[in-house]
Amino acid sequence: MQKESFADMAIYSVTWSDFSLRNHIHIFPQGQLYAEFDGRLVGSCSSLIVSLKTDYEDHTWSDITDYGSFSNHNPNGDSLYGADISVHPDFRHKGIATMLYNARRDLAIKLNLRRIIAGGRLFNYCKFANIMSAKEYANKVVNGELEDPVLSFQIKNGFKFIKILSNYLYDKRSLNYASFVEWLNPAYKV
Numbered sequence: 468m469q470k471e472s473f474a475d476m477a478i479y480s481v482t483w484s485d486f487s488l489r490n491h492i493h494i495f496p497q498g499q500l501y502a503e504f505d506g507r508l509v510g511s512c513s514s515l516i517v518s519l520k521t522d523y524e525d526h527t528w529s530d531i532t533d534y535g536s537f538s539n540h541n542p543n544g545d546s547l548y549g550a551d552i553s554v555h556p557d558f559r560h561k562g563i564a565t566m567l568y569n570a571r572r573d574l575a576i577k578l579n580l581r582r583i584i585a586g587g588r589l590f591n592y593c594k595f596a597n598i599m600s601a602k603e604y605a606n607k608v609v610n611g612e613l614e615d616p617v618l619s620f621q622i623k624n625g626f627k628f629i630k631i632l633s634n635y636l637y638d639k640r641s642l643n644y645a646s647f648v649e650w651l652n653p654a655y656k657v
């Protein structure tokens with residue numbers, strides 16, 4: 468499912484082996500969510516808990532997920548980190564990712580985490596890279612002047628664009644740029 472969902476990526480750096488997926492479930496079962504339709508797996512999202520040294524510390528996907536292993540998952544951390552989300556191409560625009568994001572928010576509230584953060588690949592930046600910087604592109608998406616399947620989706624789902632992360636993930640679509648996004652848990656109690 469992930470290979471078909473991330474088919475446009477230069478390398479399958481965000482798809483995991485059976486071993487890795489089982490390991491994620493072993494490390495943080497509540498953070499591994501999937502959506503099923505008629506018995507078929509149609510979407511999934513994976514999360515771990517982290518604490519950054521500063522609120523908006525620069526990082527790469529490999530840094531923050533320990534090369535996708537989640538061995539750095541910290542149950543005492545304050546931030547739920549969205550390591551990936553994908554919906555099978557045949558099942559997009561049906562609200563499946565929105566349901567997964569809602570479930571992720573419910574989890575952050577249940578675990579009393581301060582926030583959810585993620586790095587979202589700037590999916591359509593490749594179409595604009597010759598005329599604007601990644602930051603300009605992200606700002607135009609945030610302002611509604613441009614649509615991006617990942618960042619527009621995150622903004623519509625209540626996330627705030629914080630800043631650009633460079634060299635986040637080896638990806639020809641985003642030219643390795645990602646948006647650092649954040650959702651603050653309104654129910655968080657110190």
Ligand SMILES: CC(C)(COP(=O)(O)OP(=O)(O)OC[C@H]1O[C@@H](n2cnc3c(N)ncnc32)[C@H](O)[C@@H]1OP(=O)(O)O)[C@@H](O)C(=O)NCCC(=O)NCCS
Binds near residue numbers: 553590617
């Ligand atoms: C980003 C991604 C996960 C979104 O998945 P999705 O299930 O299509 O998302 P949703 O259906 O919840 O929302 C997508 C759009 O469909 C719309 N939608 C939701 N339910 C709908 C329905 N029942 N009918 C029509 N449209 C609907 C949403 O409003 C949203 O609109 P927008 O495109 O204007 O923003 C998906 O495009 C994907 O897997 N991309 C490739 C993998 C990837 O790059 N992941 C991000 C890694 S950082």
